[in-house]
Structure formats: C-alpha cells, structure tokens
Amino acid sequence: MTQHVLDALPAGSPATVAPISPRRASNPLAKLLLTPSVAVLFLWMIVPLAMTLYFSFIRYNLLNPDQTGFVGLDNYRYLLEDPTFWPSIGHTLVLIGSVLAISVIGGTLVAVLFDQPFAGRGIARLLVIAPFFVMPTVSALIWKNMVLHPVYGLWAGIFRHLGLQPIDWLADYPMWSVIVMVAWQWLPFAFLILLTSLQSLDTEQKEAAQLDGAGPVRIFVYITLPHLSRAIAVVIMIETIFLLSIFAEIFTSTAGGPGTETTTLTWLIYSIGLQQFDIGIASAGGVIAVILANVVSFFLVRMLAKNLKGEYDK
Amino acid sequence: MNEKAPIWVGVLGWAVALVIFMPIFIIAITAFKTEQDAYSLTLFFTPTLQSFHEVFERSHYLSFVSNSVIVSFGSTFLSLAIAVPAAYSLAFFPGKRAQKTLLWMLSTKMMPAVGVLIPIYLLAKNAGLLDSVTGLVIIYTLINLPIAVWMAFTYFNEVPKEILEAARIDGASAWQEMLHLLLPTSLPGLASTALLLVILSWNEAFWSLNLSSSNAAPLTVFIASYSNPEGLFWAKLSAASLLAVAPILCLGWIAQKQLVRGMTFGAVK
Numbered sequence: 001m002t003q004h005v006l007d008a009l010p011a012g013s014p015a016t017v018a019p020i021s022p023r024r025a026s027n028p029l030a031k032l033l034l035t036p037s038v039a040v041l042f043l044w045m046i047v048p049l050a051m052t053l054y055f056s057f058i059r060y061n062l063l064n065p066d067q068t069g070f071v072g073l074d075n076y077r078y079l080l081e082d083p084t085f086w087p088s089i090g091h092t093l094v095l096i097g098s099v100l101a102i103s104v105i106g107g108t109l110v111a112v113l114f115d116q117p118f119a120g121r122g123i124a125r126l127l128v129i130a131p132f133f134v135m136p137t138v139s140a141l142i143w144k145n146m147v148l149h150p151v152y153g154l155w156a157g158i159f160r161h162l163g164l165q166p167i168d169w170l171a172d173y174p175m176w177s178v179i180v181m182v183a184w185q186w187l188p189f190a191f192l193i194l195l196t197s198l199q200s201l202d203t204e205q206k207e208a209a210q211l212d213g214a215g216p217v218r219i220f221v222y223i224t225l226p227h228l229s230r231a232i233a234v235v236i237m238i239e240t241i242f243l244l245s246i247f248a249e250i251f252t253s254t255a256g257g258p259g260t261e262t263t264t265l266t267w268l269i270y271s272i273g274l275q276q277f278d279i280g281i282a283s284a285g286g287v288i289a290v291i292l293a294n295v296v297s298f299f300l301v302r303m304l305a306k307n308l309k310g311e312y313d314k
Numbered sequence: 315m316n317e318k319a320p321i322w323v324g325v326l327g328w329a330v331a332l333v334i335f336m337p338i339f340i341i342a343i344t345a346f347k348t349e350q351d352a353y354s355l356t357l358f359f360t361p362t363l364q365s366f367h368e369v370f371e372r373s374h375y376l377s378f379v380s381n382s383v384i385v386s387f388g389s390t391f392l393s394l395a396i397a398v399p400a401a402y403s404l405a406f407f408p409g410k411r412a413q414k415t416l417l418w419m420l421s422t423k424m425m426p427a428v429g430v431l432i433p434i435y436l437l438a439k440n441a442g443l444l445d446s447v448t449g450l451v452i453i454y455t456l457i458n459l460p461i462a463v464w465m466a467f468t469y470f471n472e473v474p475k476e477i478l479e480a481a482r483i484d485g486a487s488a489w490q491e492m493l494h495l496l497l498p499t500s501l502p503g504l505a506s507t508a509l510l511l512v513i514l515s516w517n518e519a520f521w522s523l524n525l526s527s528s529n530a531a532p533l534t535v536f537i538a539s540y541s542n543p544e545g546l547f548w549a550k551l552s553a554a555s556l557l558a559v560a561p562i563l564c565l566g567w568i569a570q571k572q573l574v575r576g577m578t579f580g581a582v583k
Binding site for chain 2: 136140187193266270
C-alpha cells in the first residue's frame with residue numbers, strides 16, 4: 001500500500017528529508033531509537049491482519065467451539081450470499097460519498113466565507129469548528145434526541161410552528177439522519193483544513209487578477225480552487241479512512257436499523273462477529289473491508305494525483 | 315484586501331456559525347433545565363444545577379471520568395515516549411530509508427479499524443485485557459503512534475540545521491545537543507503534539523465501545539449507555555454530555571492549529 005501513498009504525498013511535504021551529516025546516518029544509536037516505533041507498528045499491522053486472513057478460511061464460531069477446520073472459501077461464499085451483504089456495501093458507499101460531498105463542498109464554501117474579514121470572525125470560527133471536538137456518542141445522542149426526535153426535537157418544533165406534520169427522521173429517513181450527524185462532525189474538520197490552506201494563499205495573485213477585471217467567480221475557479229486542491233485531496237483521504245470505520249454514531253442512534261437500512265459493512269462485521277460470535281464469517285468481512293479500503297484509496301489517490309499534477313509542475 | 319467585508323458577509327458568516335453550533339448550544343442549556351423543562355424547547359426557564367448533582371450521585375460518573383483521563387493521558391504519554399526518540403532519529407540521523415519509513419508509518423493509518431476488530435477482540439479476550447484500562451491504553455498508543463512520530467518529526471525538522479551543524483562542529487555531544495538545543499526549541503511543538511493526542515484518544519469511540527463495557531468504560535461508552543429508552547433522562551444526559559465535552563472542546567479550541575498539522579501529517583500547516 002505504501003507505493004500509492006508515496007505517489008500521493010504532496011510535494012514539499014516534510015517527508016523530504018534533508019540529511020545534514022550523512023556520515024552519521026548509520027549511527028547505531030539512531031537505529032536503536034527508531035526500532036521500538038517500527039517494531040510495535042509492524043506487529044500492530046501484521047499480526048491482526050494475518051489473523052483476520054487466517055480466521056476467514058476456517059470454521060470458527062465461539063458458540064460452537066466443537067466445529068473447527070479449514071473451510072476454504074465457504075465463509076466468503078456465505079457472506080456474499082447473505083442478503084444483507086451487498087446492501088451493506090451500498091450503504092457504506094452512500095454514507096462515505098455523501099459525507100465527503102457535504103463536508104468538502106460545504107467546508108470549502110464556509111472556508112471562503114470565513115476568509116473574508118467580518119466582525120467577530122475569530123469567535124464565529126470557534127463555533128464552526130466545535131462539532132469536531134464533540135465525542136461521537138454524544139453527538140449521536142444530541143441529534144437523535146434533541147434535533148431529530150419526532151416529538152421533542154428541534155425540527156419537530158419548527159415544523160409544528162409552520163403548521164406542518166413533524167417527521168420521524170430516524171424511522172423514515174434513517175440513512176439521511178446518519179449522514180447528517182456524521183457530516184456535522186466532519187464538515188468542521190474540512191473547514192478548518194481548507195481555511196488554513198486558504199490563508200496561506202498570497203493575496204498578490206488575487207489582487208492582480210482583480211486589476212485585470214476578473215470577477216469573484218473567476219478568481220475562485222482559476223486561483224482559489226487550484227490552490228485548495230492539495231488540501232482537498234488530503235481531506236478526502238483522511239475522511240475516507242475514518243468514515244470507513246464509522247461505528248459509534250450507528251451504535252448509538254440506529255443500531256443498523258430500522259431493519260438493515262443503516263447497516264454498513266462495519267456494522268455487519270460487528271454484528272456477525274461480536275453479536276452472533278461467528279468469527280470465521282466476520283473475518284471474511286474484515287478482509288473484504290481491508291480490500292475495499294485499498295481499492296478506494298488507490299483510485300482516489302490516482303484520481304487526485306492526476307488533478308494535482310499540473311499544480312506541482314509550476 | 316484590508317477593508318472590511320460588506321455587512322451581509324458578516325451576517326451570513328454568523329448565521330452559518332450559529333446553525334452549526336446549535337446542537338451544542340441545545341445540550342448546554344438543557345443541562346441547566348429540570349427534567350420537566352428539558353422536553354420543551356423553551357429558552358425561558360430557571361437554571362438549576364440539579365441534573366449535575368444527580369449525575370454525580372446516581373451513576374459512578376467519576377469512575378468513567380477517571381477512566382477517560384487515565385486512558386487518554388496514559389496512551390499519550392506512552393505514544394510520545396516511543397515516538398519522540400524515533401522522530402529524533404529520523405530527523406537528525408536520516409538514513410536512506412527515513413522517508414520510506416515515515417510513509418510506511420502513515421500507511422498503517424490507512425488500514426480500517428474494522429478489518430482487525432475480530433482478532434484484536436480475541437487477543438484482548440485471551441490476554442484478559444477485555445474491559446481493562448490497560449488494554450485501551452495499549453490500543454490507543456498504537457493507533458496514535460504514527461501521528462505522534464509525524465508531528466514530532468515535523469517539529470524537529472523545523473530546528474534550523476545551521477545551528478545544529480555549528481554545535482556539532484564545536485564538539486557538542488548528542489546528549490548536550492538534545493538538552494540545550496532541541497528540547498528548548500521543540501518543546502512547544504511536543505506539547506501541542508501531546509494536546510492533539512489527548513483530544514483524539516478522549517473522543518475515540520470505535521475501540522472503546524467494542525473493548526470495554528463497565529470496568530474500563532470511558533465517557534464515550536458511558537454516554538452511549540443513555541441510548542436505550544429506559545435510560546432516557548434528557549437533562550441528566552445533557553449535563554453528563556456537557557461535562558464530557560466541555561474540557562476537550564476548550565483544549566480543541568486552543569489546539570486548532572496543531573490539529574491541522576497533525577491530522578494532515580504536515581501536508582497542510
């Protein structure tokens with residue numbers, strides 16, 4: 001996996017190491033200091049992954065410890081034939097895609113807005129980034145009980161005020177409810193990264209374009225957006241990794257339901273492994289999740305690298 | 315660019331900020347309501363600390379708080395203890411493989427947690443680390459380690475190389491170099507690394523929900539226990555949530571710059 005990460009790494013990132021005293025490079029002390037980090041990370045990465053792979057080929061159910069043995073691809077076959085499997089992949093992609101779209105587009109717009117000098121901007125900015133620091137279980141409960149609740153929630157109150165019938169969001173639009181609560185946490189993250197990047201854009205370029213008669217839209221498309229593309233790429237990569245394992249929000253708000261409408265791949269693996277205790281099948285799911293993460297990040301990184309190429313050449 | 319933006323920009327900016335902040339505002343005021351008032355959206359009520367008292371009396375709230383504190387500070391300390399020497403080595407004795415090593419560390423973050431949920435659960439179970447604070451400290455140390463190495467590395471890398479060269483030519487030992495040069499110049503950076511790690515582990519909820527239930531449960535798990543209908547007391551839930559969120563929110567506000575650097579592995583500063 002390292003190679004495509006390497007390709008994606010922005011030029012001028014800190015990984016471009018400038019050696020000062022090459023003769024000291026093979027210093028045994030340096031090796032000694034580095035070893036613990038590398039060793040524990042190596043174990044952390046290899047051992048569980050190898051175990052997941054191994055379990056995925058054997059019959060292993062904590063409730064039936066007598067049944068053991070190599071089963072080949074049976075666990076995978078069973079999982080792929082499970083009627084909830086393909087929908088769960090779909091739910092996962094919808095969740096990730098929607099949250100990415102909302103947080104990146106929304107985050108960019110809010111960041112551009114907050115790049116303008118207005119009164120009290122510093123304080124308003126603190127309010128915008130706040131949701132990112134709220135623990136996921138708290139945010140799920142706030143949304144479930146106080147914002148989306150069909151009787152006592154904020155939306156129900158607003159709807160009643162307008163003379164409309166309140167909506168039971170979590171029952172009628174469960175996936176959208178989860179998307180909104182997750183996006184509420186990640187839009188501030190995208191906003192913060194993108195605003196930081198915007199503020200490093202030097203204003204001379206913009207002023208020159210303004211003198212040449214370019215309007216705000218053209219300036220945004222031709223100057224601001226290309227400048228932001230690297231930060232956007234970073235945001236998409238980081239959010240994808242975290243969103244693939246979204247768990248606490250679903251655990252606290254919908255528990256995968258109603259029915260299996262918010263059952264993502266993560267939730268499916270959790271329910272097979274830690275609720276039905278079928279280690280073999282859950283591990284097959286784990287292997288698929290790892291493959292999916294690799295496929296997504298591979299294509300994502302390629303796509304982004306293509307878009308970014310022009311920028312690096314300057 | 316120095317003139318003030320038109321008035322509508324300010325109005326829009328504040329409107330966006332208030333809408334986004336609204337859910338937090340709601341728990342902040344509900345925490346000071348009585349249980350009866352909690353179910354109405356009214357802003358006019360007599361503030362009371364009753365819910366806070368009950369949270370402390372009824373549940374073992376303090377044990378969840380102490381679990382959160384031990385787990386986040388313990389794992390932060392351990393991560394730094396392992397990461398700082400590694401970052402020092404990578405920044406000041408960069409071998410041919412330094413860059414590859416750093417990128418490989420980053421790539422370990424690309425693995426989805428759910429891919430290793432089952433084996434980690436079983437390993438923890440067999441080692442007696444299920445529902446134990448030690449188990450969570452170990453997990454959090456490992457998941458935060460790459461971020462710690464990267465952040466410490468970027469801060470070390472900012473120490474001007476000329477000064478180091480000069481010190482080495484003057485015959486400073488590695489130890490003197492560390493004590494008189496590196497520590498003073500990079501201490502603020504290391505402090506903010508620690509701050510970010512504390513925030514991340516305080517809010518971590520994938521592993522805490524899966525590996526702890528009662529003994530080792532940090533605040534994330536305690537709050538989730540309110541999600542079953544029989545435990546639904548909004549004012550108390552709000553008070554407990556507010557106490558869990560407020561300190562880390564303040565730290566987050568202080569650490570926003572470091573967060574950008576740490577979460578993007580130095581790609582955006």
